[in-house]
Amino acid sequence: MLASLAFSLLGKRAISTSVFVRAHGCGIAKMEDFSLPAYNDRRGVPLPEIEFTTSLSLEQKSLKEKGKASRTALSSAEKVALYRIKFNETFAEMNKGSSEWKTVFGGALFFIGLAAFVVIWQRMYVFGPIPHTFTDEWKAMQTKRMLDMRVNPVQGFSDKWDYNKNEWKK
Numbered sequence: 001m002l003a004s005l006a007f008s009l010l011g012k013r014a015i016s017t018s019v020f021v022r023a024h025g026c027g028i029a030k031m032e033d034f035s036l037p038a039y040n041d042r043r044g045v046p047l048p049e050i051e052f053t054t055s056l057s058l059e060q061k062s063l064k065e066k067g068k069a070s071r072t073a074l075s076s077a078e079k080v081a082l083y084r085i086k087f088n089e090t091f092a093e094m095n096k097g098s099s100e101w102k103t104v105f106g107g108a109l110f111f112i113g114l115a116a117f118v119v120i121w122q123r124m125y126v127f128g129p130i131p132h133t134f135t136d137e138w139k140a141m142q143t144k145r146m147l148d149m150r151v152n153p154v155q156g157f158s159d160k161w162d163y164n165k166n167e168w169k170k
């Protein structure tokens with residue numbers, strides 16, 4: 001009994017290990033190396049770790065060589081091209097903002113509306129009738145009983161009741 005249990009555990013373990021090794025092995029080729037520097041457009045970090053364009057075309061390479069000499073010799077189109085090699089978005093483009101909040105807001109409202117239908121359905125099909133303890137007569141009886149029992153006589157419930165005049169204290 002024990003031996004078969006141990007064997008089945010061992011067997012399962014061996015199988016799961018080999019599955020893990022295989023899954024791990026084929027994952028390696030597609031995996032990105034997150035320890036390498038990465039390009040990010042961030043206003044707080046104006047100089048990203050690496051340039052945006054990693055593989056330059058011949059045209060871009062010669063433009064870079066040209067830019068090393070003197071920037072005044074470049075046309076403004078070439079300056080922009082040089083900028084775009086290094087950066088993806090300009091600060092103006094980053095500051096532009098997006099309308100994504102509308103989607104998020106609308107999505108949130110949609111799901112709140114969906115939840116409202118769930119609540120309505122619960123009121124119709126799940127909840128029973130309102131308990132008799134919620135009626136006004138019952139609550140009056142309960143209040144009377146609480147006063148008779150002198151509930152919280154110092155600073156609480158019964159303290160608010162004037163037992164001599166038989167009314168609530170003003």
Ligand SMILES: *[C@@H]1O[C@H](CO)[C@@H](O)[C@H](O)[C@H]1NC(C)=O
Pocket residue numbers: 039040041088089093
């Ligand atoms: C470059 O900018 C565009 C928008 O201008 C954006 O969609 C894209 O994700 C950015 N690429 C990177 C690598 O940041």
